[in-house]
Amino acid sequence: METIIEARNLGKRYRQKDAVHALSLSLPAGRACAFLGRNGAGKTTTIKMLAGLIRPDSGSCSLFGQDSQHLRPEDWQKTGYVSENQELYDWMTGEQLIAFTSKLYPSWDKPFEKELLEKLGIPLRRRVSFCSRGEKVKLALLLAMAFRPRLLILDEPFAGLDPLVRSEFLDTVLEITHQNDWSIFFSTHDVDDVEKLADDVVIIDEGRLQVSESLDSLQNRFRRIDLQGPHEPLMKTAAILGLERHADHSRFIHSAFNSETLATLEANHSEAHIDVSTISLKEIFIALAKNFQTENPRS
């Protein structure tokens, strides 16, 4: 399978701090990858390096096999990029901006543009500077999608959007990407959105890669376990996250759950009732984030 995004040992330092450290990841064609992390984890820096907008201090990254630092116009003709702080020409109206941008792409799809306009409800005759944040994001999304890119990079596009706009936005992206088999690499704080959109999940903390696997695999290996009734105190291992104990009740999230795990628990705690339940990605992310925080407390 073709690799769309490839990063190897990517590193970036801001003054004395490692914003990104030895980060390696890849995105195969046709996959949607959610890029998660706490505030300041290094998501935006990583995305900017991937898109060649800033220069890495170490390592390398490529889009479509082309070094990100030397992306050619033809590489950008296949890549749509939306960032929360991306500037639009705000002295233009929406219509003018679309007309201007469409000339940059030979593959600009006019009917698709109209379809997106209908779906997103973008005001065309208003100057961009007078548009709301939601309208600007929708416009940016249209400008990144109407030429039918093979790769869509979205850097926290949902930030600051009200739930209704976010829902519309997400639905549009979902519908279109699934129809067209695009690759998507997106970062977000809203983990609920990831479950709808992502095939793979990458989680970083303090600029270091913590998790990189498919969403299914991630959800399969994380389970919430409740032990009720008399039982021996649990031995804390790397796989046990967020352990809480109240009298005869222990609760934790197991990050490497499989059938053997359950058998071992039952063997060790035969008098206790063991309840195993699946958890949402949001809960997984929170458990991981808390764990990272405990292991790497920020100054």
Next chain:
Amino acid sequence: MNLLFHHVCKDLRHSRWLIVLTWLTAACILWLPASLVEKRVEVMQWLPYISCGAWVLVFLTAGRIVQLDAPRRDTAFLRSRPFSSSDWLASKLSSCLILILPMALLQVAMVLVTGLRPEFIDLLLIFFEEMLAFCVVMTLALAIATRSKTYSNFIGTTMVIFFAAYIIFVMYMIAEKQLARTTKSEWSYDNEYLKLSRLLITQVIAVLGLAGGLFLCMRARRPERLAAVISSTVMIAALAWFFWPLNFVKTFTRPEATAPRSEWPDLSKLKLSFREQESWSQKKAGSVPARFSFSDGVYNDTTYRRISGHTQLDGLPEEWFAFPNSFEYELSLTNGKTFSGRYTASAGLWELMALPLVGMALPWDKSTNPLCDVELAEFPLPKAADAMTGAKLRGNVHVPFKRPVILGRLPLRAAASTKIGNRHISITEVERNDMEIRYKLAIEQLRVLTRGDWYSESHRRIEFLAVNVAKREFLRQGSAESSGRSFGHYSLQFLDFSQTIHRDLTKEHDGGIIPEDWLNGAELLIVGDEFGGTLSQSFDFSEVTLSNP
């Protein structure tokens, strides 16, 4: 190309108000030709400020155009769009060129509207000179804006750079003052050409730097590298401006005002000899023979003494004059001190020398000796302890031969005008009363730096002489006031003469009642001179006394 045009349109639309403001400011310069000749001097007082404002606006507008999609700003819209760095640079340069093009054309228009009727080549040179100057401003803005993340960052960086440059300039000036030699520097009108050479080489470096930057940018696809190239270029250009040693402009100047070779005096028939001359001595209250005469002048708190040697020149044809001369010398005092130096003369002929050309006699007798003395040396006056006698003086004198020519004849009345070279001369006022005649001239001149017209050029010096040939009388003495201003490629000078009549040598004295009909048939002669070769001769004197006897 379409894409480039598309981007240029976008840039121009983005900064349209600032661009219009910049053009309007530049268009204000057209006030000058729009006003009457008499009013132009007043208008010109404001033009440097307007011009300065236009330059600042060019800088700010170019910065704004570039900043819109600056490669250093990772949030810029165009950064994530299919547009190559070389196209980006080409579009920004094109937009900036469109910004400055009308400004240069306005300067050309100004020259045209002034009525100076410049030649096509003059217009072309003016256009390129203006474009070069604006290009330097534009590329500076481009360099700084390319490396700035925001427009405010661009303004801040600019202010820091200019402040630093100002500090460096002040330090340079102070250091120059402290370290400069107090001796009088050798002056030559070649120095003016050296300035011009420096100006030209600076602009050539600027253009080469820009081309090099473009080349590097296109190869490396990193337009911000252009900034480094341009910064270096500006540094090198600044160094060239101050220190470029080679004077190459004079080579290209036309040998204007040179008589045909066949008419030059035959140097082999000329004989220049140094001689003693009776000189008045205060001490002895009588005349004594002397080889030299001396005159003093003060420069930088140092008194300089100039030595002139008495000469006899034989064999010079009647129409030719020998004045003034250049020299190089070495003066050795008895205490071992040595002075040496060089002087290149640049003065032109006296307008009265043209009188024979209109059939009138010179008011002095030239036939016996056309060159009574020549200048030999100029040196800082020795201290009291230094010996003032027994010095040795040697060197060379170069005596140029010139003959007067009448470049134009105008009836001496208001509104008469003519064009001499690049100068448009008109008589604006003529008044007569019993004691004097007052006439006022307006001289409008086109200034093209690369042609050297701005700078002093001895061969193109012109003088004015009012004559009434029928009466064999001319105007002289009285006062001559000069005022004027220059701006850009236009210079306007007013000459205000108040003169009395000098009658022919056959008459006994100057002045007297001016008859009412004197202006009938009176003419204004515009007098220039023509060069006819140089006689060089060495001199070697011993036992020189460095003061008058």
